[in-house]
Amino acid sequence: MASVPASTKQLERSTHTAFVHGDNTLYVWGGFQVRASEEVTLPSDEIWLCDLDSGKWQRREMGGETPPLLVGFCGSYVNGSLYVFAGYDGQTYSNQMFSVDLTQHCYLWKKVLTTKGTTPSPRNKHSCWVHGDRLIYFGGYVCKTLREARNLESTNFIIEEMNWLTIGDVLFRCWGWHNEVDVFDTFTATWSVPETKGQPPLPRGCHASAVVGNRGYVCGGVESAELDMYCLDLDVWHWTQIAALSCRVPPGRSMHTLTLNADHSLFVFGGLGLDGKTLNDAWQFDTLAREWREMTHAHSDKPRVCHTACLGSDNDVIIFGGSSNLSIAMDSITMLTCPSQTHSGDVLIIQTQPYPLFRLCEDFLGSNSEVFSQHLHRLPAKLRAKIDKRISFFSKSLAPT
Numbered sequence: 001m002a003s004v005p006a007s008t009k010q011l012e013r014s015t016h017t018a019f020v021h022g023d024n025t026l027y028v029w030g031g032f033q034v035r036a037s038e039e040v041t042l043p044s045d046e047i048w049l050c051d052l053d054s055g056k057w058q059r060r061e062m063g064g065e066t067p068p069l070l071v072g073f074c075g076s077y078v079n080g081s082l083y084v085f086a087g088y089d090g091q092t093y094s095n096q097m098f099s100v101d102l103t104q105h106c107y108l109w110k111k112v113l114t115t116k117g118t119t120p121s122p123r124n125k126h127s128c129w130v131h132g133d134r135l136i137y138f139g140g141y142v143c144k145t146l147r148e149a150r151n152l153e154s155t156n157f158i159i160e161e162m163n164w165l166t167i168g169d170v171l172f173r174c175w176g177w178h179n180e181v182d183v184f185d186t187f188t189a190t191w192s193v194p195e196t197k198g199q200p201p202l203p204r205g206c207h208a209s210a211v212v213g214n215r216g217y218v219c220g221g222v223e224s225a226e227l228d229m230y231c232l233d234l235d236v237w238h239w240t241q242i243a244a245l246s247c248r249v250p251p252g253r254s255m256h257t258l259t260l261n262a263d264h265s266l267f268v269f270g271g272l273g274l275d276g277k278t279l280n281d282a283w284q285f286d287t288l289a290r291e292w293r294e295m296t297h298a299h300s301d302k303p304r305v306c307h308t309a310c311l312g313s314d315n316d317v318i319i320f321g322g323s324s325n326l327s328i329a330m331d332s333i334t335m336l337t338c339p340s341q342t343h344s345g346d347v348l349i350i351q352t353q354p355y356p357l358f359r360l361c362e363d364f365l366g367s368n369s370e371v372f373s374q375h376l377h378r379l380p381a382k383l384r385a386k387i388d389k390r391i392s393f394f395s396k397s398l399a400p401t
Helices: 146-151 357-367 381-395
Strands: 017-021 025-029 032-035 038-041 046-051 056-064 074-078 081-088 093-101 107-111 127-131 134-145 157-163 173-185 190-192 208-212 215-219 229-233 238-241 257-260 265-269 282-286 291-295 308-311 317-320 328-330 335-337 347-350
Touching: 017 074, 017 081, 017 308, 017 317, 025 081, 025 317, 074 127, 074 134, 081 134, 127 208, 127 215, 134 146, 134 157, 134 215, 146 157, 146 173, 208 265, 215 257, 257 308, 265 317, 357 381
Parallel strands: 056 107, 208 257
Antiparallel strands: 017 025, 025 046, 032 038, 046 056, 074 081, 081 093, 093 107, 127 134, 134 173, 157 173, 173 190, 208 215, 215 229, 229 238, 257 265, 265 282, 282 291, 308 317, 317 347, 328 335
C-alpha cells in the first residue's frame, strides 16, 4: 500500500467526508478545490490520514471499483467501512453506492450492486445518520418523476426545476428539495422507506445532522432567522420539533456542521449565514435541557463553510477543510458566488470540555520538551512514543508545508 507525505495544496478541499477512527487518526476523502477560478473535483482513488497526536499526514492509494469524481455525495463510516452514496459527477446526479473496507491492508472500493428493496432516487446535498448497522439518509436535492412529485404533498417536496427528458417511458423529471427518510441496512444490504409520524422538517439540503443515542437530529439548511432543530426517534420513526428554552438561539445557516461532543450535547460550527457570509461562531446544544450556549474558541479568525467536523479524543471537535471566504451576494435578479474561494487544508481543534490530567501532562511535556529532554528517556516505551508524537505536534503546524 503506497503511502506518501502530504502537501498543503493537496489537502485543501471542501464538501469532502471525514471521520476519526482507530488510534486518534483522521481520515479524509473526496471533495473539490478551486484552481484558477475553476472547480476541480479531487481524485477518488486516494484517502488522506492524519495522526492527530503528531499532526503528520500521509496519502494512501485506493483500488478496485473506484467511485466517479463526485461532489455533494454523502460519506458515512460504519463497522470499519466507508460508504459513499449518491452525489453529482458534473453531468448527472447519482444514486449509486460504493464501499471500502478500511480494516484491510489494501483499500479496495466495491460498487454495492446486490441489494434488496428499492434504491432511492438520485440526489445530492443530503445527510446521513449512522445507527447500528443502518445508514439513514435524510433530505437533499433529489430527482422525481412527475407522477412521483404529484403523489407527494407540497410540504414534502419543493420543485425547483423540470427537465423534458425521456428515460424509458417517463417524459420528464422534476428536481427539488425533499424531506424523505431512506434506510440502508449494511448487514442485509436492504433499502427501505420507514413510515414516519409526527411533524417532519421542511424539505431541505445543505443541512447538518448527528445521532444522539437512538435519536437523529437535523438542523439548518432552510432560510430561517434562527437555527431550527428537529429530532427523529430512530426506533419508532417519530419526528419532533425541538423548541429551544434558552434566550439566545444561533442564527439560521446552511453548509455548517453538527457534531455529538458529549453524551447528550451537540456542537454547531460555522456555515453560510442568511446574509451570504461565511460564519465563524460555535454553539453547543444540550438536548436534555434544550438550551443553546455560544462558545468561545481559539479559531474565531477562521470562518468555515462546507467543512467537516468529527469527534476526537477528550471530546475535542476536529474541524477540517472547507472554504474560509465563500460569499454569496443576492438581489432580486441574480445570485453571485465569490469566484476566488480560499479552500483550507488545515485542522482546527476545538476544546469543548476540561482536559483530564493525563492529557494535560502529555501536552505540557510535548510543548516543553527542551526542559525535560534529559529525562524523557526514562519513560516507558509506549508513553515515550506518545510524548514523541506530542513533541512533533507542538513543533509544527498541523497544516504541513
